[in-house]
Amino acid sequence: MEEAVARAVEAGLLFFDTAELYGAGASERLLGGILSRLGALGDAFIVTKLAGYRVTWNGFRKALEASARRLGRKPDLVLYHWPPPYPFSVCHVTRLLERAVDSGLVSYIGVSNFNAGELERAVECTRRYEILVDQVQYNMFFRVVEHRLMRVASRLHVSLMAWSPLAKGVLAGKTVLDAPAKLLDPVFHRARRAGSLLSELARMAGRYNSSMASLALSWIIARGAIPVVGVSSPSHVDDALRALRLAGEEGVVRELMALTGDASVVEEGCYRVLHWNRLIPPPLQLVLYRVVLGGI
Numbered sequence: 001m002e003e004a005v006a007r008a009v010e011a012g013l014l015f016f017d018t019a020e021l022y023g024a025g026a027s028e029r030l031l032g033g034i035l036s037r038l039g040a041l042g043d044a045f046i047v048t049k050l051a052g053y054r055v056t057w058n059g060f061r062k063a064l065e066a067s068a069r070r071l072g073r074k075p076d077l078v079l080y081h082w083p084p085p086y087p088f089s090v091c092h093v094t095r096l097l098e099r100a101v102d103s104g105l106v107s108y109i110g111v112s113n114f115n116a117g118e119l120e121r122a123v124e125c126t127r128r129y130e131i132l133v134d135q136v137q138y139n140m141f142f143r144v145v146e147h148r149l150m151r152v153a154s155r156l157h158v159s160l161m162a163w164s165p166l167a168k169g170v171l172a173g174k175t176v177l178d179a180p181a182k183l184l185d186p187v188f189h190r191a192r193r194a195g196s197l198l199s200e201l202a203r204m205a206g207r208y209n210s211s212m213a214s215l216a217l218s219w220i221i222a223r224g225a226i227p228v229v230g231v232s233s234p235s236h237v238d239d240a241l242r243a244l245r246l247a248g249e250e251g252v253v254r255e256l257m258a259l260t261g262d263a264s265v266v267e268e269g270c271y272r273v274l275h276w277n278r279l280i281p282p283p284l285q286l287v288l289y290r291v292v293l294g295g296i
C-alpha cells in the first residue's frame, strides 16, 4: 500500500478517500502514517466519511476529532456516509455538517449514497456552505445514477464521485465470478448477467495496448464522474493515470459508449444503496457496524 501511495504522490495524484468506519479507523491511521512518512500529509486532499448513525452534534464533533487524530491532521472534506436513519432528516444532518465547518473541524462538506431527492433536499437545507460531492456506487454494471441523480447533481453543481468504479475488480478482469463467496453479492450478480461486455472490454484493451481497468475508469471520467478506485499497487496507480489520458481520446470514448449502450437497458429505478440503514435506529447501527462487523 505504501508503494501505491508513493507512486500516486510522485505523479501528483493527491486526492485520497477514507472513512471512520474503514477498518474501524485503521484506514485513516494507515493513510495518515504513509502520507506523513512521504512528507505529503500537508499537500494531500483527504476525504473522510462520518458514519450515517451520527445524528447529534456531540457525535459529529467527537468522530471528526478522532478522524483528525488518526490522520495526523484534520480532513479536508467530510461526507455523510449514507442517508440518516428515521426520524432524523436530511436537513438535520446537513446543518450538523455546516456546523463542523464553522467549528473548524473540516473545510468542505458532502454526502454519500444520497439519491436525487435526498441530494436536492441537502442542497436546499444548506445555509452557508456548498455540498461539494455525492459519492455513489457507479460503474459499467451499475448505472442507476444515470436515470436522475446525474442530471440533478449537474444542475446543483454537485460532483459525483463513483465508488467501486471497477465493480470490485471485475471490470479489471481479475475476479473469478463464480467463486462461492461472490454468489450473494449483487455486484457480481450483475456482472454475471452482463453478457459479452467483459470480453469486449478485454479485446478493446488489447487493441489500445491498455488495461481493462484503465478503460473502465476512463468511461466513468468521460461520463462526468470522479472514480474513487481501490488501489493496492503502483501499477494500479499507473492504470488510473492512463485512464485520465484515455478519457480525453475521442475515438476511445466513442467506442466505450457504443460498447456500454444506454443505461436503461442495464438498470431501472432509484438509487437505494445502503438505504436499508434508514430503518435501523442509530444505536443499533452502531452495534452492527462497530461491534458485530468491526468496521467495514
Ligand SMILES: NC(=O)c1ccc[n+]([C@@H]2O[C@H](COP(=O)([O-])OP(=O)(O)OC[C@H]3O[C@@H](n4cnc5c(N)ncnc54)[C@H](OP(=O)(O)O)[C@@H]3O)[C@@H](O)[C@H]2O)c1
Pocket (backbone or CB within 6 Å): 017, 018, 081, 112, 113, 135, 136, 162, 163, 164, 165, 166, 167, 168, 169, 170, 172, 174, 211, 213, 214, 228, 229, 230, 231, 232, 233, 235, 236, 237, 239, 240
Ligand atoms: N461511499 C461508500 O459507501 C463506499 C463504498 C465502497 C467503497 N467506497 C470507496 O470506493 C473505493 C473503491 O471501491 P472498491 O474497492 O469497492 O472497488 P473498486 O475500486 O471497483 O475495485 C477494487 C478492486 O479492483 C482491483 N484493482 C484496482 N485497480 C486495478 C487495476 N489497475 N488492475 C487490476 N485490478 C485493479 C483491486 O485489486 P487488489 O485486490 O489487488 O487491491 C481491488 O480488488 C474504496 O476504496 C472506498 O474508498 C465507498
